[in-house]
Amino acid sequence: MALTPARTMPGVLELLPLDQIAFQRMLDTIRRNYERFGFLPIETPVIEYSDVLLTKTGGETERQVYFVQSTGSLGAAEKGEVPELALRFDLTVPLARYVAEHEHDLSFPFRRYQMQRVYRGERAQRGRFREFYQCDIDVIGKDSLSVRYDAEIPAVIYSVFRELNIGAFTIHLNNRKLMRGYFENLGIADATQQMLVLREVDKLDKRGPDYVRDTLTGDAFGLAADVADKILAFVQVRSTSVDDAFAKLDALGAGSEAFEQGRAELKEVLAMIRDFGVPETHFALNLSIARGLDYYTGTVYETTLNEHPGIGSICSGGRYENLAGQYTKSHLPGVGISIGLTRLYWQLRDAGLVSTAQSTVDVLVTQMDAAQMPTYLAVASELRSAGIATEVVLDGGKLGKQFKYADRAGIRFVVVLGEDEIAKGVVTVKDLRREDQFEVPRADLVKTLRVELAQAEIGR
Amino acid sequence: MALTPARTMPGVLELLPLDQIAFQRMLDTIRRNYERFGFLPIETPVIEYSDVLLTKTGGETERQVYFVQSTGSLGAAEKGEVPELALRFDLTVPLARYVAEHEHDLSFPFRRYQMQRVYRGERAQRGRFREFYQCDIDVIGKDSLSVRYDAEIPAVIYSVFRELNIGAFTIHLNNRKLMRGYFENLGIADATQQMLVLREVDKLDKRGPDYVRDTLTGDAFGLAADVADKILAFVQVRSTSVDDAFAKLDALGAGSEAFEQGRAELKEVLAMIRDFGVPETHFALNLSIARGLDYYTGTVYETTLNEHPGIGSICSGGRYENLAGQYTKSHLPGVGISIGLTRLYWQLRDAGLVSTAQSTVDVLVTQMDAAQMPTYLAVASELRSAGIATEVVLDGGKLGKQFKYADRAGIRFVVVLGEDEIAKGVVTVKDLRREDQFEVPRADLVKTLRVELAQAEIGR
Numbered sequence: 057m058a059l060t061p062a063r064t065m066p067g068v069l070e071l072l073p074l075d076q077i078a079f080q081r082m083l084d085t086i087r088r089n090y091e092r093f094g095f096l097p098i099e100t101p102v103i104e105y106s107d108v109l110l111t112k113t114g115g116e117t118e119r120q121v122y123f124v125q126s127t128g129s130l131g132a133a134e135k136g137e138v139p140e141l142a143l144r145f146d147l148t149v150p151l152a153r154y155v156a157e158h159e160h161d162l163s164f165p166f167r168r169y170q171m172q173r174v175y176r177g178e179r180a181q182r183g184r185f186r187e188f189y190q191c192d193i194d195v196i197g198k199d200s201l202s203v204r205y206d207a208e209i210p211a212v213i214y215s216v217f218r219e220l221n222i223g224a225f226t227i228h229l230n231n232r233k234l235m236r237g238y239f240e241n242l243g244i245a246d247a248t249q250q251m252l253v254l255r256e257v258d259k260l261d262k263r264g265p266d267y268v269r270d271t272l273t274g275d276a277f278g279l280a281a282d283v284a285d286k287i288l289a290f291v292q293v294r295s296t297s298v299d300d301a302f303a304k305l306d307a308l309g310a311g312s313e314a315f316e317q318g319r320a321e322l323k324e325v326l327a328m329i330r331d332f333g334v335p336e337t338h339f340a341l342n343l344s345i346a347r348g349l350d351y352y353t354g355t356v357y358e359t360t361l362n363e364h365p366g367i368g369s370i371c372s373g374g375r376y377e378n379l380a381g382q383y384t385k386s387h388l389p390g391v392g393i394s395i396g397l398t399r400l401y402w403q404l405r406d407a408g409l410v411s412t413a414q415s416t417v418d419v420l421v422t423q424m425d426a427a428q429m430p431t432y433l434a435v436a437s438e439l440r441s442a443g444i445a446t447e448v449v450l451d452g453g454k455l456g457k458q459f460k461y462a463d464r465a466g467i468r469f470v471v472v473l474g475e476d477e478i479a480k481g482v483v484t485v486k487d488l489r490r491e492d493q494f495e496v497p498r499a500d501l502v503k504t505l506r507v508e509l510a511q512a513e514i515g516r
Numbered sequence: 517m518a519l520t521p522a523r524t525m526p527g528v529l530e531l532l533p534l535d536q537i538a539f540q541r542m543l544d545t546i547r548r549n550y551e552r553f554g555f556l557p558i559e560t561p562v563i564e565y566s567d568v569l570l571t572k573t574g575g576e577t578e579r580q581v582y583f584v585q586s587t588g589s590l591g592a593a594e595k596g597e598v599p600e601l602a603l604r605f606d607l608t609v610p611l612a613r614y615v616a617e618h619e620h621d622l623s624f625p626f627r628r629y630q631m632q633r634v635y636r637g638e639r640a641q642r643g644r645f646r647e648f649y650q651c652d653i654d655v656i657g658k659d660s661l662s663v664r665y666d667a668e669i670p671a672v673i674y675s676v677f678r679e680l681n682i683g684a685f686t687i688h689l690n691n692r693k694l695m696r697g698y699f700e701n702l703g704i705a706d707a708t709q710q711m712l713v714l715r716e717v718d719k720l721d722k723r724g725p726d727y728v729r730d731t732l733t734g735d736a737f738g739l740a741a742d743v744a745d746k747i748l749a750f751v752q753v754r755s756t757s758v759d760d761a762f763a764k765l766d767a768l769g770a771g772s773e774a775f776e777q778g779r780a781e782l783k784e785v786l787a788m789i790r791d792f793g794v795p796e797t798h799f800a801l802n803l804s805i806a807r808g809l810d811y812y813t814g815t816v817y818e819t820t821l822n823e824h825p826g827i828g829s830i831c832s833g834g835r836y837e838n839l840a841g842q843y844t845k846s847h848l849p850g851v852g853i854s855i856g857l858t859r860l861y862w863q864l865r866d867a868g869l870v871s872t873a874q875s876t877v878d879v880l881v882t883q884m885d886a887a888q889m890p891t892y893l894a895v896a897s898e899l900r901s902a903g904i905a906t907e908v909v910l911d912g913g914k915l916g917k918q919f920k921y922a923d924r925a926g927i928r929f930v931v932v933l934g935e936d937e938i939a940k941g942v943v944t945v946k947d948l949r950r951e952d953q954f955e956v957p958r959a960d961l962v963k964t965l966r967v968e969l970a971q972a973e974i975g976r
Contacts, residue, residue: 125583153524177587332893382519
């Protein structure tokens, strides 16, 4: 029989076990922090009805949807119909569907976290993923939701990224009402026009202020020179502290109702983030943050690594006016963020910021003599009962080969029980990380390894 | 705008948050035990190439596959071709592909666990799932793999189900070589014929021995009466201890080479399971276990709940001769099992064996006075730093409503900090589970709640 080449499609990240462990540790850290702030888990099916998934979206997203058909229904596509089922492309649409469907069984404000994979039929390209994890939190209110929840979100982000330990980071905040109001003041009232201007302004870092000013005052936009200058000054506002943010917000002068509401919200949110215990070094007003989606209506967030600006935002989101208008008449305002963990992990690994993990296996019990197997198994049982992950060599083979296996597999401790050791009632432990070995009475083995592993945990 | 009804397709299990927590705890328990035995995590993409996924399968499985097409490639199906991509229908085929693809980066024996969802286009029917979790472990050898690994698997099963705490269970063992040899001895040499006989014998419990004997000796099978009796006697063999199993295996008399090899393997495996510390009450020889798949070649396992035989096998698997022959020339024997957790959870809930969990949120900090918000946030920070999951009421509203929210959301402790409490330097804690309340100095709050929660953890 001819062999089928074993391969996966482009745009998926499949990891070797030790990398998978590193990835899993990041997932666990995110989950632990989400739970610590009182968010509840949900999971939704990967497959949704196409009409449910595609109510809101247009153009770009729809072109990237993966449709699903069971063998029996493959014929339907021949008629040129859109298949009935599709894979979710984010976790927000499924959340909206979930909340609308289970509205009467949920308590509001509904605080949910969801960490699952999503699917996009992207063109194959380095750093573009067709399957990737999103780790989302959202707080959904019924009828209303205090702006105070907008301040809680950065507290969660701070807690997550501090514990992920991937270097200094900054949470950038802006407010869509403030932006909208400011642009309206300048005579740019149309939302599409505002977005086009912002897209142009986004080129500031790459092309420089002169280029952007020329474009804005050129034929395409036709803005007056002083308007262009005001826009450039606005989007360059960054704060260094809460007090500095207040001063810079005040310096913007008076504005429309939307503008004033945005300013008041930003002030309340910034002051309260500090009350949440987030150090002022880790969040800042940044009036260039817009978030592409029309979806957001108030506070918006982006988070960047100070030493790795090239990675871009590692966690983004914001406040929206109504989550599930396409499914229910209930008014459900919310605020949330998303961490695209697959891409983040890939970028961090690329930048050398995460490395292959040690094995989840703590101890390998070697096999010197098959006749002693019951002893090896008993030792392994004792270790496992104490929560120490233990593998026993059952196949046998030369001891050197067994050590090599442990080393290659990233297992730190190797336990040797030969005739000598059994006679003396001791165990030889080889610490492959420290390249050290020691003898310990059999009765003290569990205690000794527990101490060693606890120290390693602290040092990690 | 007309509303789109919020709904999911039949055959998926979507849970409310407190049920999701119960489900997640089961997943965590399984993972913890898999890791304790030294299995390493892998995850594979949900979408695989159709040719990779469908090399081995025929008929039934292929009819249940979900094919995947991105918007751009929907046309391809019109030509009547099988779409290029499909959703995995189990974790074994992806494992085979993974091992073949990464063979040179893996250490053998390769011990992997994988807990992900799989997809089958089943007909909609109560208890049939189109999306469900499988929680698999496998040990894969290169060229060879000691039968001792067959004894380790029941040790893992025992450890998992003991900790899942869902009642008494029995791990049933048989060996395909023993069965095959026994049938050959009786003149039933054809594998298909053996399977047909076994399928008939499977009706024993429902139809009784007379019905089955009549069928076997009837036109369809044409077996001699003494052959039918021997088969019925064989499949009714159950052991009550390892010694009893040995005696019953010996009582089967001499047989072919395959038969003798199967008997020797079973004896080695049964004796060693005891060495692994599995109580003899929890595993047994059961010569009726066949496993439908042609895939298995040696030891086979099923696990049943003693008090709920109707649930059927909750964990099954066995030894196979070659994992990935369709992708690689390497000879990769293995042994493994699978827990279909979605169905199991659903059945256990149905039988009242798992209940809705308490919330993952331990404490709700109420809001008496918005002006005291910094104090509430500080208390919450202290609790979270101590690993206590804490939610703060940010929206406000009447205290009674806040209590009601906590109660409905399954949050056990409610913290109240009014004017009085703040003046006295204390906190009032309401324990909603015990319907009790007490006052504690603010400085002792963390310590007190930690003790309460640790006790609850022990009692769980």
